[in-house]
Amino acid sequence: MDPLFNLLAWGPGGWGDELAAGAGITIALALATLPFGVALGLLVALAKRSPHRIVRAFGTVYTTVFRGLPELLTLYLVYFGLSIGLQTGLKALGFSGRMEMPAFVAGMIALGLVLGAFSSEVWVGALNGIDKGQREGAAALGLRKGQIFRLVIMPQLLRLALPGLGNNWMVLLKETSLISVIALPDLMFWTGRATVVTKEPFLFFGLACLIYLFFSMVSAAGIAALERRVGRGYVRSPEAGR
Template identity: 45%
Template sequence: MDQLHLLSFGDHGWGDELLLGLGVTLSLAICTLPFAIALSFLIHWAKMSRNRLLHRFGMLYTTVFKSLPEILTLLILYYQAQAIIGWLVQSVFPGARVSVSPFFAGMVSLSLVISAYGSEVVRAALAAVGREQFEAAQSLGLSPGCAFFKVILPQLWRHAIPGFGNLWIILLKDTSLVSVIALSELTHVAGLAITTTRQPFLFYGLIAVIYVGLVTLSAQAQKRLERRVNRGFARLEV
């Protein structure tokens, strides 16, 4: 019972801090996902481009961010970006100081990593839709951009949801890495609580349960979304 008292809300427990940490974790994941998905499409487009420079950039991007550990990407971006931005600001405004927010650094670094894998999800989804759909849209007089957004994209999501759903779960868990740059997300708050109370089993066990709950809810939401977008297709395939 004394240990459970440490999870209470108020001045004598860590409930408030853990709840705020959970909010930061979810905010970071939710803010990162749209940027990661947008980058996934752009990187796939670069890899498929006939422009040799764009193609090489897309392939190099995917290779680098698939190869580097996520935590190393985060540390390099956070500290190197601070140095570069600080130098640029100092050159324009001598004496001025600027710092990169840990939240922003985490969002950017996780977007880079997730989009490297997301570009492969986009590639597989486009292959499942088929080139003939794009050709049929063009035969109706639609421009390439209009054909993509009105014909290809609505079909593409049906095939991309499982892949992006898995990447969302990976992203949700990878937010814990941002604790190394002192962002007060769930794992960082738990670490502070453990340092103060010397109760590692309680707090690590609690955040483990929270992550399992978040992943379970995400998986259920993904299944519901898949059933929704696949309505009608099952009967057609039969």
């Protein structure tokens, strides 16, 4: 039988099922991080536009730090920091047993913090893109502050932010590969295992790259479709030349 087929076969002999499981974890991690990071980004963006100086400064510092640090370093800091924190916390509460920080949660928090910083920039841009008259018009109709944001601002915000958030998602998808260094059994992790056992690094890392590429291309198509959907009410008119 074809040796390539054997290597990638499903079941105990081949690596097909392991790689598929790893790819599943990669996608699960990216999907779990997305809402957390995007919501965090919106909060940071609102903080950066806050009338209070201290809140604004917090937003700026947050963005500077998490945009400037290598993702790998953020990951290590969060993973080891939370592990040590968890250990100390448990000891303070009187538990003596060891408890590991789950790699998935650490990865989610680390990537979410980074995504929060990058998506806050997108949100700020989108917030600036909404005309002041929209807010004033809604206020004139007697809507309360929460209602204005939910009913008037948010739907327009999503349309303006979508291209940027789509970019953020593509970056996030690639960054998940780093989580294999804290032993989360994702696609990179299983690929590494497979190369050690089979001595076929070029084949397996090449395959992993192609799987990531496939995810990227599917995402790009999905984002394009989503953009068309949220933009369906808008026709490009000459005077709306933003």
